Amino acid sequence: MLRIAQMGVGPIGAAIAARVRRHPGMTLVGAADPALAGRPLDELLGVTGGGGLAVAPSIDDLLRRTPAEVVVHCAGSYLDVVADQLSPLLRGGVSVVSTCEELAYPVPLHPDAARRLDEDARAGSAVLLGTGVNPGFVMDKLVVTLMSACDEVRAVHVTRLVDAATRRVPFQRKVGAGLTREAFEERLRQGRFGHVGLPETAHMLADAMGLPPAREVRTTIGPVIAERAHESGAIPVQPGQVAGLEQSLVLEAAGVQRVRLEMRMAVGEPEPRDAVVIDGSPPLAMTVSTGVAGDEGTAAVVLACLPLVGALEPGLRTMLDVPIRPPWRG
């Protein structure tokens, strides 16, 4: 049995922990979250059979009482916030799979923090892996896998279109649904708004393509303005209001565009899907017409990684290193 501890019991952390609890090859030894300390874990996970476990106030407190092989970390999107949470775990020999978006591919963008975490993990013979559905899977790992069938990849264009009406309400708020254009612009000015991880995805793709490290990355972010009313969702959107947001990224090397990423996450997005176009030899085009679900996808991808981290070389690893496959085995 793989012993798993959950750190952070927000919606994603709870979704992962519930799946760990259900998995016949894994044991959920407990969960820690300072904001939820003392709350009954079963209630937060929407499951039963946890034997009355309560949420621990800290992961140290939890691990002192009951050891785990892997901590699932869902407690922040930004490396500067989470690095200090991770170092003691890694040095103590506990591997970590994290949904922190900036951990999905940190070396090109946060080289100093990445080097320190790599040293911490090696010191503890532990593995640190950042993953999730995006960044970590649908716009990068899946695309890199497909690229392997090409002799040469000159450029790649990945599009992710999400109908926010099918996602949970906090996600709809996160993308700005129902805001006025002015309120959206104000949130933009406040910073740290929108999807985190496009640069991480772009550099993972660029490394898989073998591009030299001198790269120029430009990103854009802006509102998707509703042309018609969307009344059916949890957050009604009127024409002229913000339906969601769109973000793009272009990565150039030596002045040539090599990676282009586009995301649109809006209430009423008419044709949600994930699509890849590879300008290569041969050219390839792939579409996931159903799209790949966000929160559920992240939970599934994390679960798939849990049985695999133990076989990776100690240190900071990325999804490029992971032979991902579903976690349930015969």
Added chain:
Amino acid sequence: MLRIAQMGVGPIGAAIAARVRRHPGMTLVGAADPALAGRPLDELLGVTGGGGLAVAPSIDDLLRRTPAEVVVHCAGSYLDVVADQLSPLLRGGVSVVSTCEELAYPVPLHPDAARRLDEDARAGSAVLLGTGVNPGFVMDKLVVTLMSACDEVRAVHVTRLVDAATRRVPFQRKVGAGLTREAFEERLRQGRFGHVGLPETAHMLADAMGLPPAREVRTTIGPVIAERAHESGAIPVQPGQVAGLEQSLVLEAAGVQRVRLEMRMAVGEPEPRDAVVIDGSPPLAMTVSTGVAGDEGTAAVVLACLPLVGALEPGLRTMLDVPIRPPWRG
């Protein structure tokens, strides 16, 4: 520099060896093929710069003169034919990446041969990996990767439709293009006809889905009869003649259909593509609308595996173990 020796210089072997020659991180130390012994290697590969190397009569002869870390083996589709070629290499400490279709996933179908080869590889601290575009990638590895975003996979349906007119002439002959229905049926009776590898693909998918080993597999094979003339290809096909072949496989566990594979490879196939439908939570549908090329795809996938085999645990490995990514690195 990764030192590669090529064993078997048919169309696929030559395509791979030419790519190895061009790759800046790999050295092609030579090639062996009893049927082509003494022929100038450059001429067979359609390249220059090989320093006048000739094809060696045997891989032993070649490796005795110039060592290699990995042998690329392209000398047969059937395990009973190739196993004895591979054992001495593996015991001698040379890893092998093979395009032998039955090696793509041999444990469920050829357990004794698989166990012996695994022992041979472990004895030599070498890795044996069977791969290619199909089996090995488009109907299995790529599908397993996508499955990782699902909580649960109840069933999977993979379709591969190839317009044989876009493939080389031997491939068109291989699928029976231009035959009468009677001649096609006669070739079927002679056996070992058609695509090899659907059962390997099915068991790889089933293992990734965690299905119990008690599985029932049924396959079908039959002609695709041309409804109209296809004059433009290398092999003209008249209405009523065979345009190609179609094969299918159904894998059941406990009486429930879990894997369905369909291939149609015919001159004039109207909508060539690769498609996956996953009946899971959530359901996913993915289409590679360009299709994934056959020979070029196999060459690319083999090349992608070459830098990765050294990091795998010694023994018989499969594509489930390989974090595949393009082989060129920055």
